[in-house]
Amino acid sequence: MGKVISVTNQKGGVGKTTTAVNLIAWLGMKGKKTLLIDIDPQGNSTSGLGVNKRGISCSTYDLLIGKARAEEVLVHTAFQNVDLLPSNISLAAAEIEIVELEDRARRLKNALAPLKDRYDYILIDCPPSLGLITINALTASDTLLVPIQCEYYALEGLTQLMSTVRQVKRLYNAHIELEGVLLTMYDGRLNLTMQVVAEVKKYFPQKVYRTTIPRNVRLSEAPSFGQPILYFDRSSKGSQAYEELAEEILQKNR
Numbered sequence: 001m002g003k004v005i006s007v008t009n010q011k012g013g014v015g016k017t018t019t020a021v022n023l024i025a026w027l028g029m030k031g032k033k034t035l036l037i038d039i040d041p042q043g044n045s046t047s048g049l050g051v052n053k054r055g056i057s058c059s060t061y062d063l064l065i066g067k068a069r070a071e072e073v074l075v076h077t078a079f080q081n082v083d084l085l086p087s088n089i090s091l092a093a094a095e096i097e098i099v100e101l102e103d104r105a106r107r108l109k110n111a112l113a114p115l116k117d118r119y120d121y122i123l124i125d126c127p128p129s130l131g132l133i134t135i136n137a138l139t140a141s142d143t144l145l146v147p148i149q150c151e152y153y154a155l156e157g158l159t160q161l162m163s164t165v166r167q168v169k170r171l172y173n174a175h176i177e178l179e180g181v182l183l184t185m186y187d188g189r190l191n192l193t194m195q196v197v198a199e200v201k202k203y204f205p206q207k208v209y210r211t212t213i214p215r216n217v218r219l220s221e222a223p224s225f226g227q228p229i230l231y232f233d234r235s236s237k238g239s240q241a242y243e244e245l246a247e248e249i250l251q252k253n254r
Contacts, residue, residue, distance in 0.1 A: 069111070099132065182212075
């Protein structure tokens, strides 16, 4: 049975998609069978794995509204052990449409059930909001991984996120836990970074990963080539950091 991890933070620009794409690639390289589910209407994870958003006939939109089965949406990527349930802009309408549907918070969980046994790890790249699509992701997940940018407003909104998680736990998914907190855009030379790290560790004791993700030009360039950093520039600092994160997660879940 695959472990389902939501990569989520309602604040945009914190490295959710970068983390989802690069972590899944390294888990695949380590021999784990993996699936990435893109439920962000921007579809950045989809293009980050080299899949043309405009060229797909079925997306996670069709999955959520019940127009297609997971098997019909599934795409095998060019990367080792990495499959994808892709997204495109049509998903933007799903938030409104799901409201009318039966079992609206469990649409993703139910749709995913036939695929779960095929994978070791299933990552969900969530939109930067706490709407019904994100609630679907949390309801379908075993844990959540929260990327936090090492900047002044890092903890802003986290109270709201954890409040939503508690609500999901109470209403839809009693078993969801925090997988870990990942510090991104890390620069150890800055006092501000160290202050944010101390604050985050105080807020989430024992849950902050040892691995931090540095600011890295090659990491920023990789998506425009439709490749995870591991395939774009394996020796870069960004690639090494995501390999360390993959190792840390594998050790923790052994």
